[in-house]
Every structure is written in C-alpha cells, then in structure tokens.
Amino acid sequence: MKLKANIATSENGFIFNPATGDSFISNPIAAEILALMKTGEDEQGIKRKILDQYEVEGHQLDRDWDDYMFQLKEANLLDL
Amino acid sequence: MKQKYERPTIRKMNSGLMNKFGSRTDLDPVKEIDGISVKNLVSDYGSPVFVLSEKQIRRNYQSAVRSFKTRYPKVQFAWSYKTNYLNAVCKIFHQEGSWAEVVSGFEYHKALNNGVLGNQIIFNGPDKKEADLILAIEKHSLIHIDHFDELYQLIRISERINKKAKVAIRVNFDTGVYPAWDRFGFNYENGQAWTAISKIIAAEKIDLVGLHCHIGTFMLSTSAYAVAAKKLCDLALRCKNEHQNSIQYLDLGGGFPSTNTLKGAYLPGVDTVPGIEEFAEAITTTILESGFSSDELPLLILESGRVLIDDAGYLIGSVIANKRLSDGRRATIMDFGMNVLFTSNWYNHKVTVAQDAGQYTEETVLFGPLCMNIDVIRESINLPLLETGDHVIVHKVGAYNMTQWMQFINMRPAVVLIDQHGKSHLIRKQETLEYLEMMEQLPDYLK
Numbered sequence: 372m373k374l375k376a377n378i379a380t381s382e383n384g385f386i387f388n389p390a391t392g393d394s395f396i397s398n399p400i401a402a403e404i405l406a407l408m409k410t411g412e413d414e415q416g417i418k419r420k421i422l423d424q425y426e427v428e429g430h431q432l433d434r435d436w437d438d439y440m441f442q443l444k445e446a447n448l449l450d451l
Numbered sequence: 452m453k454q455k456y457e458r459p460t461i462r463k464m465n466s467g468l469m470n471k472f473g474s475r476t477d478l479d480p481v482k483e484i485d486g487i488s489v490k491n492l493v494s495d496y497g498s499p500v501f502v503l504s505e506k507q508i509r510r511n512y513q514s515a516v517r518s519f520k521t522r523y524p525k526v527q528f529a530w531s532y533k534t535n536y537l538n539a540v541c542k543i544f545h546q547e548g549s550w551a552e553v554v555s556g557f558e559y560h561k562a563l564n565n566g567v568l569g570n571q572i573i574f575n576g577p578d579k580k581e582a583d584l585i586l587a588i589e590k591h592s593l594i595h596i597d598h599f600d601e602l603y604q605l606i607r608i609s610e611r612i613n614k615k616a617k618v619a620i621r622v623n624f625d626t627g628v629y630p631a632w633d634r635f636g637f638n639y640e641n642g643q644a645w646t647a648i649s650k651i652i653a654a655e656k657i658d659l660v661g662l663h664c665h666i667g668t669f670m671l672s673t674s675a676y677a678v679a680a681k682k683l684c685d686l687a688l689r690c691k692n693e694h695q696n697s698i699q700y701l702d703l704g705g706g707f708p709s710t711n712t713l714k715g716a717y718l719p720g721v722d723t724v725p726g727i728e729e730f731a732e733a734i735t736t737t738i739l740e741s742g743f744s745s746d747e748l749p750l751l752i753l754e755s756g757r758v759l760i761d762d763a764g765y766l767i768g769s770v771i772a773n774k775r776l777s778d779g780r781r782a783t784i785m786d787f788g789m790n791v792l793f794t795s796n797w798y799n800h801k802v803t804v805a806q807d808a809g810q811y812t813e814e815t816v817l818f819g820p821l822c823m824n825i826d827v828i829r830e831s832i833n834l835p836l837l838e839t840g841d842h843v844i845v846h847k848v849g850a851y852n853m854t855q856w857m858q859f860i861n862m863r864p865a866v867v868l869i870d871q872h873g874k875s876h877l878i879r880k881q882e883t884l885e886y887l888e889m890m891e892q893l894p895d896y897l898k
Contacts, residue, residue: 386461394464398811398836401459427456435458438775442461445779 372440373450374408382406388448395446400425401439457809457836478810478835481803481844484765486873489805489842492767497881498842499768499787501866503849505543507763509871512547515759518728523735525750529573531705532558534756534850535764539868539878541565544759552754556583563590573702573754575621575663577601577635584608588616595619595663595702597636602647609656619661619702620647624682626666626675635665639682648686652694659696662686665704665754669713669797673725673733679703680734684741687749700750703734709761711798711847727758757850764849766792767805770841771820781815783837787845788819788826791864793855794848795828802828805842808835821860853879858887 379387384402386395397405400421407417418432443449482489485504492500512528519526529552530544536558541551542565551562554576562572569590574583577597585608587594596602596618609616621636622644637644651659662683666675680703687698707730712720738751768787776782789795802817812833819826828845837843856863862882867875 395461396464397461398457398459398809400457401461404459424454425456426453431456431458438773439459441775442779446461446463 372408372414372443374405374443375448375450378448380405380409386448388446391447393446395448404439457811458838460811460813460836462811462813478808478812479803480806480808481846482805484767484844485869487869487875489767489844492867492875493769493842495875496865496867496877499766499785499791499864501791501848501853501864502765502767502875503540503760503866503868503878504763504765505868505870508540508543508760508849509547511759511763512544512549515727515753515755516548518726518731519735519751519753522731523738523748523751525748527700527750527752529571529702529752529754530759531754531756532561533854535760535853536561537853537866537878538565539876540760550752554578556580559583559587559592570617573752575665575754581608584616585612588612588614591617593617593619593661595621595661596647596651597621599637599647602650605657606654609654614656616657617660618651618657619659619663619700620644620651621663621665622683622686623664623666624679626678626682628667628670628672628675632665632667636663639686644686645689648690649694652690652696659690660698661700661702661749661752662698663702663704666706668706669708669757670706671708671724673729676703676730677733677737680737681741684738684743688742691747697747698749700752701738702752702754705754705756705758707755707758709757709847709850711761711794711800714797714799716799727755760849761847762849764847764852766845766848766852768843768845770837770839770843772839773837776816781813782818783815783834784818784820785828785843786820787864788821788828788861790819790821790826790857790859790861791852792819792828792845792848793852793857794850798847799829799832800848801846802832802834803844803846804835804837805844808837811836823860858882862887 377389384397404417421432484502485506529550530541532553545565545567550571551567552573553559553562569592572592574587574592575595588609594616605616622639623633623636624639625631637647651657664679664683666679683701690696690698707727708724710720710724766787768785771784771786774782812835814831815834817828817832819828865877865881866879868878869875
C-alpha cells in the first residue's frame, strides 16, 4: 500500500489531493501512519512502531489497519 | 508510558453547503446520571438498561403545574398512563397530586391498584369493555364517551344497574392543524357533539359533567389549543344557557411536545418547541375571556404525558461492533434497537458517549441488534470513534418507549429509577425466557 506521490500532507493531519481538489482531516494516529508511509516504511514496520508507542493489541491494530486502508482507498489517496 | 490509542480515521472536508445555524455535535461524554456512573449502572443492571430520574420527573411536573396554576385558579393534572405505566412512575405522579388518565381496562385496574380514588380516574378511549364501564360507574369515575355506540351502551348499563354515570364527551374540531384527529369523539362543526350532549342531558341516568378534547400529539402550535379551548367554552356556555346544565370541567387533553427533534426537522427541538408556559398562556387566556363568570369557571384538566417524562428517561447501551457499509459509510451496531426504542421511528434522538473520547468524530449509521433491515436507530450521526464495549446514552426516552416496546428477538431490558437522593432502584426486571414462555401452552400431542 503506497500513498500516491502527489498527495500533500501536513504534520497536523491535513491531507490534500491536488489531482481532485479533495481535502481531508485526520486524527493524530492517522496522520502519523501517513507520515510513516511517506517515508517508505512498510506495513509491518509501521505496525511495530504503533504497537510500541500506543496502548493497543495487535489484533485490534490489524483490524483498524484494514479499515484505514479501506478509507484511504475510498478517498482515492492510494497508489494501487 | 504508552499513549492512548484511537483508531486511525480520515474525514473529507466539504465546503460550500454549511448549516447556517451550525448545530454542534455532542462530543462531551455524559458519564453519569443523577450522580451514578454509567459504568456502575451497567455493571449492576446490565446493558441495555433504561434509567429514569425521579428528580427530573418531579421537576417537570411541578414546573407544568406552576405554569397553569399561576394563570388559572382551578387546575388538575391527570397522568397519562399509556405514556409510561410502570407503577413506580405512576406513584410519583400521584404523590405529586396527579389523577390518572387511562384508556383501557387494564390501565384502569392499574390506577386503582396504585391507590387512585375512583372519582379521580378519567376513563378515555374508544374501547371500554362492559365490565370496565360498570366498574367505572360504580367507582364514580369520569367516563369520556368516544362514540354514539358507547353512549347508548352507557345509557343501557346505567339504567340496568340503576346507578348514575358521570360522563364527558370527547369533542373533535378543526383547530387549523392537519390532519385533524376526527377519528376520536364527536365532531363540533357538523353538530354531532351538540347532538350527543342533548341525548346525554335527556337521559336520566347519565350526568354530563365535563367536555374533553385531545387535538393531537407533539403539537408545535399553541394557537391550536386556543382554538380548541374557545370551542369547548362555547359548547359549555351553550349547554348552560340552553339546557341549564353547568359543565364542571374542561379537559384539554395532552399533546404538548418534549424537546426531542422530530425526523425531518431542520432545527433541533430545543430551539423550536414552545415551552409549556406558552401552551398554558394560550389555553387559560382563552377560557378566562370566554364569558364564564368568575364563580363558575370550570376546572381545567390536563392529561399531559410526554412533556412530563421524556427528558427524565435515558437508555444506556453498548457497542456490539463496528463495520463499514458498501458505500464506505461507517456503521455501528448497538445492543439496543427499535424493539426497545420505539420512538426512534419519530425522533433523531440525541446520543452521547459515556466515556472519555477524542475530539475526532465520524459520521455513523447506528443500527440495533435485530436481524431485521429496518432496525436503525439513527440514519446518520456524528459521534466520537467508538469501540466494542463502549457505552452510549440515548437521551429523552422516558415517554412511550417503556409501554410500546416489543419483546422481539431480544428480551426487554431492566428499568432503573434513581431517587431524589441519588440511589438507584430496580423498578422492572430484565425479562427472561421463563417470563416469555409463562403464557404459552403446549398441546399434549406436541409434548
């Protein structure tokens, strides 16, 4: 799962797609995952960091990850 | 120490089509009801659970009575049993001085069992069984006649048992609000009501003591009540002038709205619904100006239900699961549905979370737990991110839900009353399979 190259993101969670003009806001953890995706970190690496940093079980993160990727896909932000 | 987790989510920003009134999303958690934590209520009584605030019930009642009594000298409230006939609730209203307004035989017996004197029970409705009518006559209850068949039946019964019935007729009329509730009672404009009055006065064993109307439910127009009061007053004065029969009371019924938001309403109920004092002003001013001398002003009876209890009722529930629908919308399945929240058919109920939550919200469809496609609590609501097991509170559910609820797929939940000192009391147990099957019988050949 890679973010489209032209997607602009800010530290505080603002997302802008210049191709469509759509903008989005995200909560802090969603913004953090986006930032890690932009650095080229893979899924396993990102999940490890989230598990180290937050009070969350692996199975819950797995479920939420799938849902988050679905949201990004629906928002036309992923390079499929 | 690790940070608090919240599932990742994004929300598309829309520009241009904002609600100019800017109604806000209720983000603040409501963690307790009358001083008792939601967590404790769930651990003691299960989830879902209805919670009623005695303090709020009494506050509502006293405020409504004050609104009328400061404007009119003779006022009596009669608690509408069908709105919520749990005995604990009825007893609170009776303690406050309310009579009982019932619409069926079993409600009539409930009122008697709750210690209400027979002459303080108003018996309404189109379906009164003969045995109930006989009992109501013997107890000197106020019988409100709905149709001519009932009138003739009452004449026959009272002659047979040789006892006088105290009656009123229910009158329907055009108050400028549509649809008019002309299925109940006798019509004013076409002369039916006057015909009924004349027949009652001609009958030896029936005393016409009152006139009754009930123009609708969740009425948002105070002027409709002024029209209704004027027409009832005209009938009462005509009754006195032409038949020398003084009408002792006018019963304006109920129908005053709570501050719930009706489906399809552009603005929230709290901003649009008239206060009870506005209804009181419209009704009492009309009666005072209608031509009664001060010593013959009739008693004003009100049969309010919803406005006195809706905001004293809460439904606590829990999240069963989250899922995403085919069109990308978030959906949350709750452990309560339209089986226990009948009023979700009419209202966009206010729902708040019961634990700390982040400031981010998402648009969600709230589904109930039933295996039925129609089981939707809110078609769209902005809520903080909910997780399985989180609790929510549905507000203003005190009216009709605890009488119109269904035992369907799930059992009906417990009902808890929080008294004026902040102590909780179980006033109706959660139903069990044993209770459900109590009325069933199995034919021998199927055993």
